[in-house]
Amino acid sequence: MPAVFGHAVGMRIDTHDVAALERGVSLLGSGGGGYGGLGALLLRQRLAAGRDVVVLDLAELPAEARVVPVGVVGATAVFSEKLPSGAEFGAAVAAVERWTGTTADSVVSIEIGGMNGVIPLVVGCDLGLPVVDADLAGRGLPRLDQLSLAAAGRDVTPAALAEPSGQVLVLAQGSASDVERTARAFLTSAGGWAAFALPPIPVRDLPGCSMPNTVTHAIDLGRRALAHPTAFVTEVGGRVLAEGRVMEVSRRPGVGRHGQPTFGRGSVVVADHGTQALLRLEMENEYLLAIRDGAVTASTPDILTVVDRRTGVPISCDLIRAGTEVAVLHLPTAEFWTDPRHLPAVAPRAYDIDCDPVLL
Template sequence: MTTVIRERDLEALVVGVTLLGSGGGGDSRAFGRILQRRLGTGDLELLDAADVADGYLSPVGVVGATSVLSEKLPSGREFATAVQAVSRWTDQPVDGLMSLEAGGLNGLSALVAAVDMGLPFVDADLMGRALPRLDQFSWAVAGRSLTPCALSEPGGQVVVVDNIDPAGLERAVRSFVVHTGGWAVLALAPTPAAAAISDAVNGSLARALELGRTHAGLPVSAAPSEVAGALGGRLLGDGRVDEVARYGGRSHGAGGAFGRGTVCVVDEPSRAVVRIETENEYLLAMVDGEPVVTTPDLVCVLDRRTLQPIAVDAIRSGDEVLVIALPGPEWWRHGERLTHVGPRAFGLTCDPLLLAAS
């Protein structure tokens, strides 16, 4: 069944992509407001590849320091500029768009691009959640090249990158955005639809919308276990944040330097200590020192009163929270894929511990 997004769905979709962000992925509310203005009283279909079987898809999204988007807002031209640049370079028209990642603001940014450019949107992405590095795109993990690609920044500069591996692209992108305002739009090469989704995570935004609708339907009086169960996850803790420690930058993987940290929550009913290891996202949760769930599953921290998700960079000591784990994308659970997004990929000496697949 085709999923259709209308104005009344946007609040739920914002919450859903925020949950898929696992504490990261940037603030999706700004793009939620942009999409609301663009969409108006219209609607947007989330298609599958069969709907554009003979077409070429370009994955698009925002890269860099998404926190500065509130200070340096997009003009609206960046997506079209990046897509047109990579289309010219490859001499291949773009017939539809898909997203780079489903978690956080990029769950919505490609939707904004599709509305602005009048292109179909296919519900497929290269992460299924939020992850910090370009070498963690599913295309890269499957051994496919990420180049040629194009970068467009809000000042108008456009750069096309070709003949470079994912680790090199990660370094090139971060160097570019450091000197051009902190963020840019990335558009990957137009790819036949069937090939584009064969190594992608499918249906992430439909899942996000379902999560958001479920979240919106939770009664104010819902017990913590009911909240976790309704969202299809497991309750790890219900209590107050006792400590938030941030350790500054430490480099992991393909050239990224991300701030490491730890969040400790004291579970009110049991007095157990829930410790969460963080980088850009919540990565690993332990209860009284025993690991219980790890990336690529989703560790979500919700405000206990409002049930709104709290981002890694927004959580503070004294917050009263629920810690809930949700199953991550099925795509990452198979074979060698897990090694690219499990805890050891972030420098954590722990084997993956995953919830039962939903």
């Protein structure tokens, strides 16, 4: 692909980058975000067919260029059962373009963790647009009202959802919580998942409401993890919380504010082989809290990841099982979330866990 803006050349994504990207986004999903392998499969298909995608640093884009955030929302597990037609993301982007009267110059991921860390590159291939080296979460997050746009006080409307059967819904106005609630209601009747697009953001505004360099970070993280499945952690400023066997996994319905049902909750207990300590992980869609022998030792928004000790493959919250030999990893969060103005959106109390954040 030739330079997209002036002399900007960016980073061309090749097939040999995909495995590292897949591993990196899976680690950054913190046990959630959906299976990155599905997005990687779609990306490999595009690249094998001769399509191209370039990842551009923010500095390579003109200040007035417009960036459209895109991703998948809903039950990503359904994605493998109800496959995309290929038109959903183009329809969602076109809807916000029509509604705002602007044209997308590039796309950016709504979250780097899990499937949404790869899908925008697929969208870039399909629409012929570059992908910005950034995202709106820095990790896996369960709710649209937790994205950095909302935490920074920016509007998240108009937003568009496009589902595989062709239905497109535009949310013209509303708060981030309104968008989250309405999107979930739409997904119930739309088959479980939909393509999602937010209003175009001028490049000059992105530094204050996004996480920079997260695509290249995910690729670098993935390369390190593929080479050294657990030893890479200290290289990136993290630590290993435990290495041992999963002794127990319990799951229970989640109850949110005012007694309303929410995402399911659960706990994982790991017996550390070296110290004999018990490490308990509290989880929702992601791993949220680590408690060692009764004391909180790590929490969201830092990234808690569980990997298979033999293979280094991350194990998601929905697939972890008793008897598995695992390593529990603690990785640092994006700097955006350590800002006291933004931290409440993703701290433990944002998940109704009465605990202060414990960060690296």
